[in-house]
Amino acid sequence: MNLVEEVYRDTDNFPQKEMFSLTTQIRRAAISIPSNLAEGAARNSRKEFHQFVGISCGSLAELETQLQLAVRLGYLHSEAQCFGHLEHNGKLLRSLRRSLRDIE
Numbered sequence: 095m096n097l098v099e100e101v102y103r104d105t106d107n108f109p110q111k112e113m114f115s116l117t118t119q120i121r122r123a124a125i126s127i128p129s130n131l132a133e134g135a136a137r138n139s140r141k142e143f144h145q146f147v148g149i150s151c152g153s154l155a156e157l158e159t160q161l162q163l164a165v166r167l168g169y170l171h172s173e174a175q176c177f178g179h180l181e182h183n184g185k186l187l188r189s190l191r192r193s194l195r196d197i198e
Contacts, residue, residue: 097179098124101157104176108169116169120160126153127183144194151187154180 101124108117127150134146158180164170 100176100179104174123157147191
């Protein structure tokens with residue numbers, strides 16, 4: 095959730111022309127990460143949860159790609175707060191995914 099909040103703050107200053115394209119894509123990818131974790135945790139099995147953790151990992155990779163594009167276009171600084179959250183969340187998600195895989 096902290097990552098999503100930071101992404102919203104960091105994308106607030108994107109050009110208006112990006113409001114319905116890159117800004118929206120970035121925000122949707124960010125929201126998808128905790129949303130899929132929540133949905134997976136509410137499912138009936140560990141196998142289903144593992145699947146949703148994988149989907150969250152995909153959304154995280156998508157978000158990282160889009161944020162890197164924003165840096166290349168000059169909309170975002172590479173030192174933006176969201177990159178620290180992105181790295182931290184990536185480590186947590188990969189760890190969770192590994193632990194669920196080891197249990198099955």
